[in-house]
Amino acid sequence: MSEVQIVLPKRSEDALSEALRLLTQKICEANPELENGFGLGGQFGYGEDFENSTFVMRRFYWGDCDCGGEQREVDFENNDPGHSVDCYQTVLKNRLRNAGVKQYGDPGFWEDRMPYDERRKIEGPIYDDVCVTFNLPRQGCAIHCTCDYKSRRTNADIYHRDTCSLELPNFVHKKSGFKVSWYKWIGRGMEIDYPETLDLNAALSECFQSLETVS
DSSP states (O other): OOOOOOOOOOOOOOOHHHHHHHHHHHHHHTTTOOOOOOSSSTTTTOOEEEOOOOEEEOOOOOOSSSSHHHHHHHHHHHHHHOOTSSSSHHEEEEHHHTTTTTTTSSTTTTTTOOOOHHHHHHHHHHHHHHHHHTTSSSTTTOOOSSSHHHHHHHSSSOOTTSSSSTTTTTTEEETEEEEEEEEESSSSSSSEOOTTOOHHHHHHHHHHHHHHHHO
């Protein structure tokens, strides 16, 4: 029987990721009630839910919106009239429907089995023609809008609050405002917000020192 080799996603080995994993380890050592087991991110690779006066760390959030943003968006879409009858989007979608290409929301949309190549052959000339009619560039042909729908949507209160669990960063150094977000585990898809005056080594040192001073 041949040996089966399992290849796991590569963990980030950059200095910041290693420091955050080490900080997670120190958090767990200072708080034995916390359990930080193994996974694809490795031991201590997922961060921990912890906060003190120096920093806050959060695990990746797997839940739903808790600020009402998603429901506000649903309510907007249910009550807004949508694109006007003479908008590029409406004209385009009607042309595509008339050519047999179902649009999102049409009956039978999810059951449609039109081959991809056939769909593209139909769509291409229609996109070209409608863009010429509205004097719009071909680039962006699927999202052009010539009515006020986008501005209504932009001005509507449908977006997540900064306090929503879907928006909160996974790590914040409070004094400097240094923030880090990751996807599932530390080092994966990391987004980093560096304040201009940040001394990263000093900020991380403060975080480790704050754990040492806990009695």
